Amino acid sequence: AFDRVANEGVLFNHAYVSSPSCTPSRNAILTGQYHWRLGPGASLWSTLDPSTPVFPLLLEQAGYQIGQYRKSWGPGSLEGWEKEPAGQKYPDGFETFLAGWDSTKPFCFWLGSWDPHRPYEVGTGVQSGMDLEKIRLFGCFPDDPVVRSDVADYYYEVQRFDTLVMTAIRSLEKIGQLKNTIIVVTGDNGMPFPRCKANLYDPGTRMPLAIRWGSGIRYPGRIVDDFISTTDIAPTFLELAGVEIPEVMTGKSLVTLLRSKKDGIIEPGQRGYVLHGKERHVPGQEGHMGGYPSRAIRNHDFLYVRNFKPDRWPAGTPDHGKAFMPHFWLADCDNGPTKTYMVENRDRDDHHRLLYELSFGKRPAEELYDCRKDPGQLVNLADDPAYAEIKESLAAQLMEQLELTADPRVIGGGDKFDEYPYLGGGPRHPSEE
Numbered sequence: 001a002f003d004r005v006a007n008e009g010v011l012f013n014h015a016y017v018s019s020p021s022c023t024p025s026r027n028a029i030l031t032g033q034y035h036w037r038l039g040p041g042a043s044l045w046s047t048l049d050p051s052t053p054v055f056p057l058l059l060e061q062a063g064y065q066i067g068q069y070r071k072s073w074g075p076g077s078l079e080g081w082e083k084e085p086a087g088q089k090y091p092d093g094f095e096t097f098l099a100g101w102d103s104t105k106p107f108c109f110w111l112g113s114w115d116p117h118r119p120y121e122v123g124t125g126v127q128s129g130m131d132l133e134k135i136r137l138f139g140c141f142p143d144d145p146v147v148r149s150d151v152a153d154y155y156y157e158v159q160r161f162d163t164l165v166m167t168a169i170r171s172l173e174k175i176g177q178l179k180n181t182i183i184v185v186t187g188d189n190g191m192p193f194p195r196c197k198a199n200l201y202d203p204g205t206r207m208p209l210a211i212r213w214g215s216g217i218r219y220p221g222r223i224v225d226d227f228i229s230t231t232d233i234a235p236t237f238l239e240l241a242g243v244e245i246p247e248v249m250t251g252k253s254l255v256t257l258l259r260s261k262k263d264g265i266i267e268p269g270q271r272g273y274v275l276h277g278k279e280r281h282v283p284g285q286e287g288h289m290g291g292y293p294s295r296a297i298r299n300h301d302f303l304y305v306r307n308f309k310p311d312r313w314p315a316g317t318p319d320h321g322k323a324f325m326p327h328f329w330l331a332d333c334d335n336g337p338t339k340t341y342m343v344e345n346r347d348r349d350d351h352h353r354l355l356y357e358l359s360f361g362k363r364p365a366e367e368l369y370d371c372r373k374d375p376g377q378l379v380n381l382a383d384d385p386a387y388a389e390i391k392e393s394l395a396a397q398l399m400e401q402l403e404l405t406a407d408p409r410v411i412g413g414g415d416k417f418d419e420y421p422y423l424g425g426g427p428r429h430p431s432e433e
Contacts, residue, residue, distance in 0.1 A: 001166035002210055005185050008220050009212030010258055015228040016274045016298065017189055020197055020204035021281045023076055025188040025230070030054040030073060030085050032234030032249035036277055036295075036407045042417055043280040043291065045424030048073070050080040053246045055234035056087050056108055062243045065105045067097040071112035071188075077423055086110040094168045098175065108237070111168055116157030118192045118334045125152025128159075138203050139376035140195040140358050142342060142351075150337040154191055179214035182240065184233060186210075192334040194342055194359035198281040198315070200296040200305050201369075201377045205276050211258060216240075219261045226257060226271035227298070250405055273299040275401055277409075279417045282426035284316020284331030287324055290418030292316075292332065293409055297398040303377055304394035305367035308409055315360045318343075320429035329429035330360055340430070366391065 018028035023044045024035035031038065031052055041048040054073075056066045066087030073085040087110065090097045094111055101107055126132065132148040135155075141147050165185055172178040190196040190204035197204050209228060211217075231251030238245045239253045252270070260266050276298070280291025292315075293308040307314075316331035317323050323331070333339050346356035358378060368384075368391045369377040381387045402410040408417065 001162045001164075001169060002185050002208060004166070004169070005183055005212040006210035006221075009183070009210055009217050010220070011223045012209040012211070012228045012257075013223055013225050014274070014300075015186060015207045015209035015230065016205045016276050017187075017207055017230050018276055019278055020189040020199060020276070021278065022071075022188060023074060024279065026071070026073060029188070029230050029233055030056070032231050032238075032246075032251040034229075034231060034250050034275065034277070034405050034407070036279065036402075036409065037248070037250065037405060039416075040420040043420055043422070044075070044282060045422050046076045046420060047079060047423075048076070048081075048085070050082075053248065054085040055237050056085060056110065057083060058238060058243055058246075059106075059108045059241055060087065062241060063105055064241070065102055065107045066109070067107075068110040069093050069097075069112055070114060071117075072110045075424055095171050098171055106241070111165065113161045113164055115161040115164075116154050116191070118336050120150070120153035120157060120336070122153060122337065123149065124156045125149060125154075128156050130155060138193075138196070139378055140203070140355060141193070141338065142345065142355055144341060144345075146341045147338045150193075151191075154193075181214070182216070182237070183212040184209070186230060186233075188230075192336065193338050194315070194333050197334070198278065198332040200276060200278060200294055201303065202298075202371075202375075205296075205298075211254070213258060217258055222260075222263045224257055224260075224263070225265050225300075226267055227274040228254065228271070229274050229276075273297055273397070275398070275405075277407075280420075280422065282316060282328065282331040282424075283325050283422050284328045284426065285312050285324055286317045286319070286322045288418065289324060289422060293414065293417060295398060295402060295407070295409065297394055297401070298371075299394075301370065301372055302390060302394060303367075303369040303371055304391065304398060306395065306398060307363055307365050307367070308414070310363060310365045312362075313360075314363050318360060320432065325426060327428045327432035328426045329432075331426040331428075333359070333427065335427045335430070335433075366395070368394070 017025045019035045027041045028035045035042040040046040060066045068086040130152045135148045186209040187207045235245045235251045235253040277295035283289045296305040315333045320327045320329040345352045366382040367380045368382040408414040
């Protein structure tokens with residue numbers, strides 16, 4: 001399904017989330033704003049101010065029939081909201097929504113999924129016929145059959161989501177509406193593995209993104225290399241629907257890119273970089289409810305990361321006995337076979353220790369990666385004199401943009417992110433599960 005949407009539409013090679021964490025990432029998509037502008041909505045298992053504009057409800061006000069399936073807003077509490085931000089829930093799926101659709105109205109449907117969120121049924125990837133030898137691993141993963149099988153199980157659930165999307169496409173074809181429907185397929189955070197989800201490196205923040213729009217895309221099959229933020233989706237929908245884009249939205253409409261004839265970089269002066277960041281994912285620290293606040297700027301050549309509290313644990317404390325939340329264990333990383341393998345084998349040799357530290361060890365205040373030489377973003381060059389000028393330039397650019405977008409971590413009041421209520425659970429040490 002994804003390949004079909006890309007081939008019949010536009011594939012965006014450099015699409016990034018605002019935050020590599022479920023609730024703030026989907027908040028950013030719904031609101032068209034960087035998550036750090038959303039108060040408690042910048043964190044997992046949180047709330048969102050009911051006065052915040054969200055694109056589905058704006059479309060509903062403009063006459064659209066709206067609905068959703070499975071994961072849209074959340075997890076958290078919608079106290080104060082009269083309606084779900086993404087519209088009425090349809091537990092039986094998109095086909096049920098279409099069956100009750102008033103064909104005199106345009107519609108907007110959010111097709112969410114629990115796939116590929118953990119936990120996985122161990123071995124499903126192999127059982128489905130995947131060859132573990134052909135699995136491609138990120139450089140931050142140890143190469144072991146346990147890890148390969150875990151990644152295969154992840155792939156299995158990705159394929160299951162792809163099947164869900166294809167079913168929806170065929171439903172649109174069946175009623176003759178595919179040509180009239182804009183389809184956007186993307187994700188909300190990276191794979192739930194060490195140094196991926198809840199991290200500001202590409203495996204946590206870079207998303208697949210393909211958009212199909214029937215005859216609206218006159219030159220389909222193009223591949224665009226401009227940097228895209230998933231905050232750009234909301235203003236895109238609103239512009240195409242003829243709905244006024246709220247001033248608070250920081251995202252930029254993609255309509256120009258969709259209508260272009262070009263491949264590659266289309267708007268170099270406007271889309272040469274992207275911003276993302278992280279506030280509290282899970283309260284996994286010692287002695288307080290805070291997270292691991294950080295921000296990053298990514299361009300075609302470099303990734304620069306600013307860690308505001310380098311004394312904290314990037315993935316949460318490894319000592320579950322000291323965790324502020326009882327027995328939370330490396331809590332920003334979902335439990336699973338790869339995490340367990342990396343912890344249990346961390347002292348096997350220098351290589352395993354290095355990989356463990358990259359995922360779970362403490363990090364300096366600044367990180368800089370040369371993505372041309374180090375696409376896996378494993379070698380921090382922040383202290384390399386040869387890169388000092390580049391680091392200074394990117395740091396200044398990041399801080400300027402964070403100030404322009406009213407990030408409390410830069411303009412003041414950032415500590416409030418650590419104090420907002422947390423309404424969920426988290427990964428606990430296996431001995432305490």
